[in-house]
Amino acid sequence: MMELLEHLALGVSVAVSPENLMYAFMGCLLGTLIGVLPGIGPVPTIAMLLPLTYVLPPVAGLIMLAGIYYGSQYGGSTTAILVALPGETSAVVTVLDGHQMAKNGRAGAALSIAALGSFFAGCVATVLLAAFAPPLTEVAFKFGPAEYFSLMCLGLIGAVVLASGSLAKAICMIILGLLIGMVGTDVNSGVARFDFNIPELQDGIDFAVVAMGVFGLAEIMNNLAQRENRVDITDKLGTLYPNKQEFREAAPAVLRGTALGSALGILPGGGAVLSSFASYTLEKKISRTPERFGKGHPAGLAGPESANNAAAQTSFIPLLTLGIPGNAVMALMVGAMTIHNIQPGPQVMSSHPELFWGLIVSMWVGNLMLVVLNLPLVGLWVKLLKVPYRVLFPAILLFCSIGVYSLNYNVFDIYMMAIFGIIGYLWSKLKCEGAPLLLGMVLGPMMEENFRRALLLARGDFTTFVTRPLSATLLLMAIALVVLVSLPAIRKKREETFVEEE
Secondary structure, three states, rough: OHHHHHHHHHHHHHHHHHHHHHHHHHHHHHHHHHHHHOOOOOOHHHHHHHHHOOOOOOOHHHHHHHHHHHHHHHHHHHHHHOOOOEEEEHHHHHHHHHHHHHOOOOOHHHHHHHHHHHHHHHHHHHHHHHHHHHHHHHHHOOOOOOHHHHHHHHHHHHHHHOOOOOOOHHHHHHHHHHHHHEEOOOOOOOOOOOOOOOOOHOOOOOHHHHHHHHHHHHHHHHHHOOOOOOOOOOOOOOOOOOOHHHHHHHHHHHHHHHHHHHHHHHHHOHHHHHHHHHHHHHHHHHOOHHHHHOOHHHHHHHHHHHHHHHHHHHHHHHHHHOOOOOOOHHHHHHHHHHHOOOOOOOOOHHOOOOHHHHHHHHHHHHHHHHHHHOOHHHHHHHHHHHHHHEEEEEEHHHHHHHHHHHHHHHHHHHHHHHHHHHHHHHHHOOOOOOOOHHHHHHHHHHHHHEEEEEHOOOOOOOOHHHHEEEEHHHHHHHHHHHEEEEEEEEHHHHHHHHHHHH
């Protein structure tokens, strides 16, 4: 306990420094802004700002990127409640009861329930992150190459199982991501792979280029393809305080959503999106008045909002302890760490304690900032919603192009981004999710490296993956997941969980 307090004291000294407070505030403000504006989202924004971390200190850069991530979870609820336009995928469920509360004249109360539920969930999840990360890091030090390979197999299969939409499409996207990750010169043999005799591909395809194309440009095309979707918004929010009945109905849902989100956030591929859908399903199942859901029930708003914010915080656990990104945003965080030559994984706590604990404490600070940003400044966010998308997209396109060019100062990267943008747009039309591709691309080279190292240590004996107890257990868990999701009852349940998203 004393050791944990000492670590947290170090984190406080890092997080409350004027420079880091400024970057945390910038991240939270930007996160709220992109959450409020539909059609941008945290993944393309973090991808756009990734080159900025070249010039920032590592701690400041990661604190800002983390602020953007959980800030967007907060901001997404504002549009969902006021105009039924979820700024973030995880805010889709918030529309169902949040917007109905607004139509019933309780918009201010709905925004307060969402913000306070999110604040509570974020704080609790950060405590769990601080408590469970050190023991998990100790366990991670016992992992050898075989265990890491098996863990990554489990992570990729988990990402497929928990991805919304078709399983077959998610598998295809994972495999494609693995193949894209193999483009470039093989470190061991020096042989160029999948380069098609194009010199620029011999160093591989930059991860940020793919992310900006598949998420940033594709999102712009999707939004431009739709009719202008802004609607008239009333500035009358009513009281910002929920009444006694709303509070009584929301409080238990906040507790359940926090617990559910904290657990599901750790799982690969699931994160905030699965948590919000699962929480809504749970609240509706256990409610004595399920017919009230979809008509402005406070529990239908409080549960999912708490769940997605708790999941946003706990998704950092596998990244910081094992070096395994659980979702697309965490994959981008890996990219930000590698820019500074920091290898994500258990050694981060021992070799960069100021980064590890500073990031954790900054989440508490950020959650407090977000409550201050979201409630008093609601009027400002309402005015921003009236900005037409045709005015916004040229600036987004410019930021994407500048960000990609500044990675290697190579025009070829802009062409690659454009190609992946067109491909990403076609994928969205085919309902193929981009997140599994990004995870495959990040984990692919790590899997290959650990696979080769394990075989080298075992002198070419493939049974090393099943004779080592921990590795065998992880592979069995991966096989069990595949078997479970193949069962008709489980497959039907999985489709029901994501039914609201379609």
